Amino acid sequence: MKSGDSLLQKYDCDAERSAMRAAKTCSGKLSPPETRPGYKENFIQIYKTYLNLPQTARHASERWWKQLSMYGANPQMVFTHQMRTEKTKIIRNWGK
Incomplete structure (x- = not known):
């Protein structure tokens, strides 16, 4: 695949912070959507x-x-x- 055929991805530091905040709870459950506006979780x-x-x-x-x-x-x-x-x-x- 040529590089022009791939989707452009950009690293999002805010998304990382949100993910780390949720991961540190060790709850094993999705965090409430209102605590991560604009983000989905995948664990x-x-x-x-x-x-x-x-x-x-x-x-x-x-x-x-x-x-x-x-x-x-x-x-x-x-x-x-x-x-x-x-x-x-x-x-x-x-x-x-």
């Missing part, structure tokens, strides 16, 4: 306590991307209501 719980932080991040990324390798994504690369409610080709952890 995976990792129960392999023997992993260090880089290994945990790699494991989570592999789980997210595995969903796409198994089931694909819609051409618009948009998280849809259909994806949220799918019963067989579950792609919920990849992106929102």
Whole structure:
């Protein structure tokens, strides 16, 4: 794929701060939407306590991307209501 064919992505420091704030609660639940205006949350719980932080991040990324390798994504690369409610080709952890 030529670089001109890929979607432009930009790192968002505010999104990182919001994600870190939610992650530090260790609640295992989505935070209330009013605490993260304009953001969605996407999380995976990792129960392999023997992993260090880089290994945990790699494991989570592999789980997210595995969903796409198994089931694909819609051409618009948009998280849809259909994806949220799918019963067989579950792609919920990849992106929102």
